[in-house]
Amino acid sequence: MTIIATVLPDEDTPAPALIVNDGFFPDIDPAMFREQHRIRDAVTAARAREALIAGILTVGRDLADWSAGQRAAGIVRLNGVPAPTIDGISTLVLLYRRAVFTAAKAEVVERYRDVDLTGAGQRKAEDLDPSVAELRRDSLHAIRDMLAVTRTCVELI
Structure with a gap:
């Protein structure tokens, strides 16, 4: 006979409250x-x-x-800016959320070096530095995609 222990979530623990944004940009859900x-x-x-x-x-x-x-053009919310949708959500909202989430994850990984470690601790803290850089890059890419500008700028010296 096999017994599997399962930890059930505490029903009294409320979901984290949304972070209310400035009105133009969408609120952010910490649980998401x-x-x-x-x-x-x-x-x-x-x-x-x-x-x-x-x-x-x-x-x-x-x-x-x-x-x-956008506000000067009379658009009051990000999801009001004309953009294609994916799964019923404006791509601009998806990109904004990605930019915020990856920037936040970079900060979390920097402050809690063990957040990205495997259960066996197989990665060293130094190995996380590229992860932080990659997260910051992903955030910047999402922002540049929102602005409809290229991701790379090359200048001749």
């Missing part, structure tokens, strides 16, 4: 961030929230001029 980016319980809800807010600030700063132009 945790699920999509495999943020372990070792990262507290407060720390994950702080990383998400930092991501919102960073991405918002990078998109400030673009969003001001």
Whole structure:
């Protein structure tokens, strides 16, 4: 006979509250961030929230001029900007969420070096540096995709 222990979630634990954004950009769901980016319980809800807010600030700063132009054109929400949809969601909303989530994950990985380690601890902390750089790159790529500009800039010296 085999017995499998299962830890059930505490029914009294409320889902983390949405991070209310500025009205133009969508609110951010910390639970979605945790699920999509495999943020372990070792990262507290407060720390994950702080990383998400930092991501919102960073991405918002990078998109400030673009969003001001959209607002000046009378568009009040990001999902009102004309864009194709995937699975019923504006690609701009998907890209914004990706930019914020990857920026936040980079911060979490930097602060909690063990977040990206395997259960057996097979990776060294130094091996995570490219992961942080890749996350920051992914965030920047999502922003550049929103702005409809190329991802690479090459200049002759």
